[in-house]
Amino acid sequence: MERHVLVxxxxxDDETFGCGGTIALFARSGVPVTYxxxxxxxxxxxxxxxxxxxxxxxxxxxxxxxxxxxxxxxIKQLIKLGLRDKTIEFEDPxxxxxxxxxxxxxxxxxxVITHYPGYAVHPDHNAFGAITMRAVARLxxxxxPKVWAHGFANLAQxxxxxxxxxxxxxxxAEIKLAAVRAHGSQSQVMIFRxxxxxxxxxxxxxxxxxxxxxxxTYRF
Amino acid sequence: MGPxxxxxxxxxLDRFLNREVxxxxxxxxxxxxxxxxxxxxxxxxxxxxxxISFSRGLIAGDGPYRVGLKLELGWVYAEGLTDFEVDKExxxxxxxxxxxxxxxxxxxxxxxxxxx
Numbered sequence: 377m378e379r380h381v382l383v384x385x386x387x388x389d390d391e392t393f394g395c396g397g398t399i400a401l402f403a404r405s406g407v408p409v410t411y412x413x414x415x416x417x418x419x420x421x422x423x424x425x426x427x428x429x430x431x432x433x434x435x436x437x438x439x440x441x442x443x444x445x446x447x448x449x450x451i452k453q454l455i456k457l458g459l460r461d462k463t464i465e466f467e468d469p470x471x472x473x474x475x476x477x478x479x480x481x482x483x484x485x486x487x488v489i490t491h492y493p494g495y496a497v498h499p500d501h502n503a504f505g506a507i508t509m510r511a512v513a514r515l516x517x518x519x520x521p522k523v524w525a526h527g528f529a530n531l532a533q534x535x536x537x538x539x540x541x542x543x544x545x546x547x548x549a550e551i552k553l554a555a556v557r558a559h560g561s562q563s564q565v566m567i568f569r570x571x572x573x574x575x576x577x578x579x580x581x582x583x584x585x586x587x588x589x590x591x592x593t594y595r596f
Numbered sequence: 597m598g599p600x601x602x603x604x605x606x607x608x609l610d611r612f613l614n615r616e617v618x619x620x621x622x623x624x625x626x627x628x629x630x631x632x633x634x635x636x637x638x639x640x641x642x643x644x645x646x647x648i649s650f651s652r653g654l655i656a657g658d659g660p661y662r663v664g665l666k667l668e669l670g671w672v673y674a675e676g677l678t679d680f681e682v683d684k685e686x687x688x689x690x691x692x693x694x695x696x697x698x699x700x701x702x703x704x705x706x707x708x709x710x711x712x
Binding site: 421422565 | 624683
């Protein structure tokens with residue numbers, strides 16, 4: 377049983393696609409979940425299908441979608457860090473780590489979920505994951521939370537071996553699907569592919585997104 | 597935002613002539629272009645709140661459209677523009693969307709800085 381789970385990811389929807397089922401399982405069993413979301417995904421190119429957002433309205437649209445997804449998944453506390461999409465790797469990592477360290481010292485999570493640096497494809501994922509590891513590493517060994525790292529680069533398994541944490545999320549698949557649907561500006565293109573029935577996910581994606589979620593335990 | 601009306605866009609460009617304005621310009625093929633094998637390269641660039649002044653600004657083409665802004669010392673150029681909006685803050689938003697409705701290019705002008 378975890379005491380408190382802290383999720384640290386850069387974009388609204390990362391929490392849903394990568395670990396929405398895992399979050400829902402924790403929330404359902406009464407574990408408080410806090411989400412630190414780095415940016416508002418201001419520079420995403422998906423605008424809904426048919427598109428309904430513009431470059432200027434997208435951050436507001438995604439902020440509302442995020443609020444709904446958090447509600448659906450059972451995330452009790454949402455902290456928006458106010459960084460800007462695509463720029464995290466250019467920030468001073470020490471300063472960003474300061475903020476994460478402060479949050480961790482307040483919340484004292486027993487588990488942190490973030491991206492695996494170098495294996496998470498998007499530069500923001502890799503940079504924010506690395507900053508999170510830097511912040512965790514600052515804590516004394518006896519107060520350090522476990523870290524589950526999410527990665528989906530093509531070479532991740534070849535380099536790191538199979539994930540050691542595999543969560544069966546089939547019991548909360550409907551909850552995850554509802555959160556995916558909440559992120560409509562992104563999921564209408566990426567998941568439902570603009571195809572009419574947004575209650576149903578294409579079969580190949582059901583297998584990828586709604587059955588299990590896997591992580592590597594990150595070693596310091 | 598809806599399909600470009602060339603004369604409406606031209607009228608909007610004219611309102612920004614010969615004054616200091618803020619520019620958002622970008623192009624992208626998506627952060628996952630290589631990962632999803634849509635392209636051999638992930639390519640993108642953006643400038644947000646570039647401060648410019650242009651003495652000529654024209655929209656050209658029959659759709660998708662091109663826009664060129666002539667600066668004292670250079671040019672701003674975008675092609676592949678399909679949709680536009682003049683929003684309630686009187687900003688001119690131009691974008692090019694692909695067949696999936698994904699933004700591939702954007703050119704926006706505003707009298708005051710864009711949110712960051």
